[in-house]
Amino acid sequence: MSAIESWFAMGGYAGFVWPAYGVAAIVLGGLALVSWRRHRRSGDTLARLQGRFGTGE
Amino acid sequence: MLTRFANPARFMRVSGTVLPWLGAATAGALGLGLCWSLLLAPPDYQQGESVRIMFVHVPAAMMAEGVYYLVAVASFVALVWRHPLADIAGQAAAPIGAGFTLVCLATGSLWGRPMWGAWWVWDARLTSVLVLFFLYLGYIALVNAFDDPSRGARAGALLALVGIVDLPIIKFSVNWWNTLHQPASILRAGGPSIDISMLLPLLVMAVGFLLLFLWLLVLRMRTALNERKARALSLYGPAAAQHEDNEAALPAARPVWR
Numbered sequence: 001m002s003a004i005e006s007w008f009a010m011g012g013y014a015g016f017v018w019p020a021y022g023v024a025a026i027v028l029g030g031l032a033l034v035s036w037r038r039h040r041r042s043g044d045t046l047a048r049l050q051g052r053f054g055t056g057e
Numbered sequence: 058m059l060t061r062f063a064n065p066a067r068f069m070r071v072s073g074t075v076l077p078w079l080g081a082a083t084a085g086a087l088g089l090g091l092c093w094s095l096l097l098a099p100p101d102y103q104q105g106e107s108v109r110i111m112f113v114h115v116p117a118a119m120m121a122e123g124v125y126y127l128v129a130v131a132s133f134v135a136l137v138w139r140h141p142l143a144d145i146a147g148q149a150a151a152p153i154g155a156g157f158t159l160v161c162l163a164t165g166s167l168w169g170r171p172m173w174g175a176w177w178v179w180d181a182r183l184t185s186v187l188v189l190f191f192l193y194l195g196y197i198a199l200v201n202a203f204d205d206p207s208r209g210a211r212a213g214a215l216l217a218l219v220g221i222v223d224l225p226i227i228k229f230s231v232n233w234w235n236t237l238h239q240p241a242s243i244l245r246a247g248g249p250s251i252d253i254s255m256l257l258p259l260l261v262m263a264v265g266f267l268l269l270f271l272w273l274l275v276l277r278m279r280t281a282l283n284e285r286k287a288r289a290l291s292l293y294g295p296a297a298a299q300h301e302d303n304e305a306a307l308p309a310a311r312p313v314w315r
Contacts, residue, residue, distance in 0.1 A: 011106035020110040020164040031156045042283035049290040
């Protein structure tokens with residue numbers, strides 16, 4: 001077994017170690033992505049409204 | 058210190074500068090932490106490679122509890138002083154806390170299966186963390202359950218304060234009851250019982266998770282303030298701009314929970 005293969009095998013615990021890191025990446029990465037997109041959208045909406053009313057900072 | 062950030066307009070200015078630095082620090086710490094946890098840290102002499110789950114599980118557990126303290130303190134400040142940023146902070150933090158709790162439960166289950174032979178046991182530590190997860194969900198649901206956002210915020214804040222009794226139960230569950238879960242091995246009398254080669258990557262991951270939380274918190278608070286202001290502008294037009302520094306006078310937007 002090559003070094004990379006044995007790393008992926010995680011000493012037989014591959015079925016537990018990788019899903020654990022995967023769950024963390026999906027939950028936290030998903031939260032970050034959703035939050036980031038909503039932040040951008042809220043900034044765009046506000047800028048548009050401020051432009052319309054001429055109250056830009 | 059707190060009153061300096063108390064003003065929402067000032068919060069927007071300061072947080073806009075801090076946000077990219079927080080993001081970069083988060084990416085750096087998590088990148089280093091992941092390499093260290095998955096490549097450099099040694100396997101455990103009893104648990105083998107499965108011990109690597111610890112580097113995600115323990116920081117997630119720390120954040121699950123820590124974020125709840127913040128939600129509770131923000132709720133207290135919101136109830137007592139009606140501070141406009143306090144509700145926003147609590148509501149921005151709760152979904153992040155729920156996310157960390159979910160990661161803690163899922164990784165714990167994936168660790169429990171090979172080590173204890175069970176995905177789940179109704180053990181005091183596991184059950185009290187599951188209760189914490191439901192407290193987060195209950196808070197989020199309650200905040201969003203009312204047509205009047207300020208009533209929802211008050212109801213949620215009350216739940217968050219009552220729910221704080223769960224935190225000492227989580228902390229001491231491993232000492233009070235005979236549980237499968239191991240007792241504290243880092244913060245304990247006599248120093249950490251964990252080897253330095255595993256303690257260091259664990260600390261780096263914990264710092265990474267903390268930075269990720271702060272970045273997400275600031276991002277979500279800014280979103281809530283933007284949405285609140287946009288709502289006021291679309292309702293009242295330019296007149297709303299005069300209330301810029303007085304967010305309390307503005308109608309609250311739908312709380313951020315997604």
